[in-house]
Amino acid sequence: MEYLILGLAVIVIAVALSFFANLFKKAKPKNQSKTSNQNKSQNGAGGPFLVTCPMCGSPLPKGDNLVTKVYRPMNVPDQRCTINGCPHCYPRPEPGIRRQCPCCKKEVPLNGYLIARLFNYKNNKKHVMVTGCSECCKK
Numbered sequence: 811m812e813y814l815i816l817g818l819a820v821i822v823i824a825v826a827l828s829f830f831a832n833l834f835k836k837a838k839p840k841n842q843s844k845t846s847n848q849n850k851s852q853n854g855a856g857g858p859f860l861v862t863c864p865m866c867g868s869p870l871p872k873g874d875n876l877v878t879k880v881y882r883p884m885n886v887p888d889q890r891c892t893i894n895g896c897p898h899c900y901p902r903p904e905p906g907i908r909r910q911c912p913c914c915k916k917e918v919p920l921n922g923y924l925i926a927r928l929f930n931y932k933n934n935k936k937h938v939m940v941t942g943c944s945e946c947c948k949k
């Protein structure tokens with residue numbers, strides 16, 4: 811009978827220990843994820859806002875920036891901008907790369923460009939929506 815009680819006590823202690831261990835485990839990653847999120851948002855501000863080139867679809871690593879022109883005024887939430895291309899397709903397209911409009915699917919000439927709307931969100935994020943190219947916006 812005494813052995814049984816001892817055994818029960820050991821089990822209770824083990825459960826209590828694992829309960830506290832879980833509490834600590836749960837508390838720690840929460841703090842870590844919070845700080846990493848803050849770092850991410852700091853790094854993301856002002857960085858490239860497009861991951862692939864809308865003209866040729868090439869993936870763009872950090873630092874490989876698109877050739878774009880943004881028209882004034884700068885402070886409005888919805889700006890007009892033109893995209894000449896990325897280093898892969900402008901000023902000279904690499905072999906096998908086509909400059910194609912995502913809207914009309916026609917080839918965009920070297921002196922042509924994509925027309926896009928640039929949305930500036932309040933949290934410093936930018937969003938680009940391609941509305942056409944110099945060819946399909948003529949009409």
Ligand SMILES: [Zn+2]
Pocket residue numbers: 863864865866867868895896897898899900
């Ligand atoms: Zn490109």
Ligand SMILES: [Zn+2]
Pocket residue numbers: 911912913914915916942943944945946947
């Ligand atoms: Zn087009």
